[in-house]
Amino acid sequence: MTVAPIKDVVYTDFQGTGGILVDLKTKQYYQLNETGSLIWRGLQKGHTVDDIAVEMSTIYEVTPEHAKKSVETLVSNLEMRKLVSRA
Amino acid sequence: MPVHQSINSSVHLADIRPESLKLWCPVDAVIAEDQPAIEWMDLHGIDFREPFFNETLARVELEKRGRVVTAFDALLQFEKMCDGLSPSGFILHSSRCGSTVVANACRAVKNSVVIAEAPVIDKLITRFFTDGPSGSAKELLYKLLLRATVTALGQRLKGDECHYFVKLACTSTLQIHRLRSIWPDVPFVFLYRNPVETIVSNLRSIPEWMRAEVNPGAAAAIVGVDEAQLTSLGAEEYCARSLGRFFASVDANFDSRMRLLNYEQLSFDSLIEILNFFGIEPTVDEADAVRKVSRLYSKDSTNMRVFEGDSSQKRSAASRETYLAAERWAEESYDRLNARVLSC
Numbered sequence: 001m002t003v004a005p006i007k008d009v010v011y012t013d014f015q016g017t018g019g020i021l022v023d024l025k026t027k028q029y030y031q032l033n034e035t036g037s038l039i040w041r042g043l044q045k046g047h048t049v050d051d052i053a054v055e056m057s058t059i060y061e062v063t064p065e066h067a068k069k070s071v072e073t074l075v076s077n078l079e080m081r082k083l084v085s086r087a
Numbered sequence: 088m089p090v091h092q093s094i095n096s097s098v099h100l101a102d103i104r105p106e107s108l109k110l111w112c113p114v115d116a117v118i119a120e121d122q123p124a125i126e127w128m129d130l131h132g133i134d135f136r137e138p139f140f141n142e143t144l145a146r147v148e149l150e151k152r153g154r155v156v157t158a159f160d161a162l163l164q165f166e167k168m169c170d171g172l173s174p175s176g177f178i179l180h181s182s183r184c185g186s187t188v189v190a191n192a193c194r195a196v197k198n199s200v201v202i203a204e205a206p207v208i209d210k211l212i213t214r215f216f217t218d219g220p221s222g223s224a225k226e227l228l229y230k231l232l233l234r235a236t237v238t239a240l241g242q243r244l245k246g247d248e249c250h251y252f253v254k255l256a257c258t259s260t261l262q263i264h265r266l267r268s269i270w271p272d273v274p275f276v277f278l279y280r281n282p283v284e285t286i287v288s289n290l291r292s293i294p295e296w297m298r299a300e301v302n303p304g305a306a307a308a309i310v311g312v313d314e315a316q317l318t319s320l321g322a323e324e325y326c327a328r329s330l331g332r333f334f335a336s337v338d339a340n341f342d343s344r345m346r347l348l349n350y351e352q353l354s355f356d357s358l359i360e361i362l363n364f365f366g367i368e369p370t371v372d373e374a375d376a377v378r379k380v381s382r383l384y385s386k387d388s389t390n391m392r393v394f395e396g397d398s399s400q401k402r403s404a405a406s407r408e409t410y411l412a413a414e415r416w417a418e419e420s421y422d423r424l425n426a427r428v429l430s431c
Contacts, residue, residue, distance in 0.1 A: 012163045012231050015268070020228050022160045027122055029160075031224035 002087055003043055003075050009083045011040050021083060030081070035060065039074050043084060049075060100124060101155045105164040110244055111155070113162060113236045114144060116210040125162045125207070125236075129153040133244050136194065138187050140205040159228075162235045171241035172200065172251035176274045176365035177266065181333045182257035182296075183288035184280035185353045188380060188394075190254045192358040195376035196367055199250040202240045209256045211236060215265055216308035226265075234269050250367060258296050258309050260333040263340045272344065276361050277337045279424060280350035282417035284401040286326045286409045297325055327412035334420035338427065347428050351398070355381045 005011075006023075011032075013019040019037045021030045032040055035056060042052035053068035060067070078084040100119050110131035117124050128144070129152040137143045176193070180186035187203070194201045202208070211233045219226035241251045259266065260277070267275075289297060299306035299317040307314040310328045320328070337347070346364050348357055355378050362369055362377070369377060383394055 010160060010164055012166070012235075014227060014231060014234075015271070018227060020163075020224070020231055022163060024160055027158055027160065029224065029228055031227055 002046065002048060003079070003084050004046070004087060005040070005043050005084050006082065011037075011044070013037060013041075023081075023083060030083070035070065036074055039071050040078075043075075099156070100158050103155060103157055103161065105161050106168055108155075108157075108161065108165050108239075109169075110242060111153070112242065112244075113207045113239050114154075114205075116207050116232075117156065119156050119158075123159045123232075124156050125159055125232075126154060126156045130244050135201055135203070138191065139203050159232060162232060162239065166235035166238050169238055169242060171238040172243065172248060174237060174241065174253050174270060174273050175250045175367070176252050176276060176361075177270065178203075178252060178254040178276055178278070179260050179263065179337070180254075180257055180278040181260065181280065181285060181330055182294065183285050184278045185348075185350045186254060186278040188353060189276065189278060189348070189358065189361055190252065191380045191383075192362060192377045193250070193252040193365070193367075195380050196250055196362065196369060196373050198248050199252065200241060200244075200248045201252045201254065202237075203254040204256050205236075205240065207236055208233065208240075208253070209259065212255070212259045212262050212266075213302065213305050215262050217302070217304040230265060230269050250365075252365065256296065257333060258305075258329075261309060261336050263336050267340060267342070274365050275345045276348060276364065277345060277424075278348050278350065279334060279337075279421070281398065281402075282327060282330045282413040282421050283405045283409055284350075284398055285330055286323055286413060287401040287405050289326050290322055290409070293322070297322065297329075299325070321408060321412075323406070323408045323412040324416065327409075327416035330413075331417035331420050334417065334424050338420055338423045341427060347424055349425065349428060352428075353381070 008024040010022045010024060011019055012022070016034070018031065018033045021032060021040065023029070038056060038059070039052055042055065049068065049071050053064055053071045056062065056071065057064045057067040075084060079086065108127055110129065111127040112130045113125045114128045115126035117126055128147070130147065133143065133147055135143045137146065178186050178189050190201050190203045193199055211229055214229045215226065219229045237253060263275070295301055296309065303314045303317060307317055309332070310317065310320065310325055311332050312320070312328070346361065348361065358377050358381055359369060359374065
């Protein structure tokens with residue numbers, strides 16, 4: 001199962017330290033921190049939750065389990081706000 | 088330089104594809120249909136030859152060019168596809184201190200774009216004072232909108248532009264830390280002047296940023312007092328407190344990518360040094376144009392009025408209140424900047 005950003009959601013990065021997601025339909029915007037941005041960029045590239053968790057654990061020196069939990073938490077949050085969909 | 092937020096709920100948002108905004112520029116930040124929005128204007132082929140952005144717009148408006156208002160996200164999307172110039176330098180200043188001469192010197196460089204005190208930039212920066220707490224999503228949104236606005240204004244509207252300078256309103260100096268976070272590597276120059284002379288100049292012709300009633304929240308943040316205190320401040324104190332805070336902000340955020348230039352040091356040589364600092368080596372013709380700029384009154388669009396120094400005249404015209412306010416609120420931080428200049 002893959003998770004993909006919704007077409008009408010635009011991400012704008014700020015110096016690699018975070019960014020803003022804008023839902024073009026509702027005009028609501030959401031702030032992503034540095035790790036949230038990493039997860040979003042991974043989803044944009046079509047990476048799986050597991051792939052992103054591995055990347056995160058490498059960059060931030062956290063355990064793969066911890067990283068996967070973080071990714072899943074954010075993905076659930078994004079899904080609840082209809083910013084991503086599962087296929 | 089307006090520091091107020093335009094409220095115009097009767098304006099309707101256009102549903103427009105960002106790519107169709109090519110060679111259009113953001114000219115105002117407004118509220119439309121109860122949401123943040125950007126007003127755009129078709130500026131293809133335009134050069135910003137006048138000392139101030141709004142003067143260029145006034146000229147262009149006679150041509151009945153297209154205007155449209157979009158939701159803020161159109162600007163963020165436009166930035167991704169816009170191949171605008173990156174800024175070569177930012178010009179910050181403490182008001183009435185020669186910054187327009189520096190902008191005109193930048194304008195004397197062939198194929199340069201100088202955006203001077205564009206209200207759309209000023210309005211977005213002003214939001215940091217009242218509506219963008221540090222670390223908030225709004226702060227980040229305004230930073231992104233500001234970056235996108237500067238990028239969009241840096242489009243090659245004529246096609247051959249290669250240098251891009253942005254002159255900000257004096258109150259932007261208080262947001263220098265946020266500006267630096269957006270443009271960490273771009274050179275900043277800060278122009279400033281003796282506070283007594285600056286206060287005299289501002290009292291003779293009160294600028295909008297000194298009119299607290301326009302945006303009391305922003306005014307209080309600029310002056311550094313509670314809104315309730317604003318009405319009790321005399322104009323001298325209002326101006327002196329602001330100047331002191333401008334100087335202190337620069338002093339606190341000074342770094343190796345910043346140059347300070349006191350009004351007293353303004354000369355042909357110092358203008359060339361600033362251009363060098365911005366990465367420009369003027370040609371002989373460009374240097375001649377800069378020399379001409381250094382001899383003219385900077386805010387005269389006709390380029391006919393010769394500049395005459397008026398420091399001693401301003402000091403002798405200053406009231407006792409002006410001297411006292413300058414001494415109490417601005418002299419110390421002014422001296423600190425001068426000390427920095429001497430030590431550089």
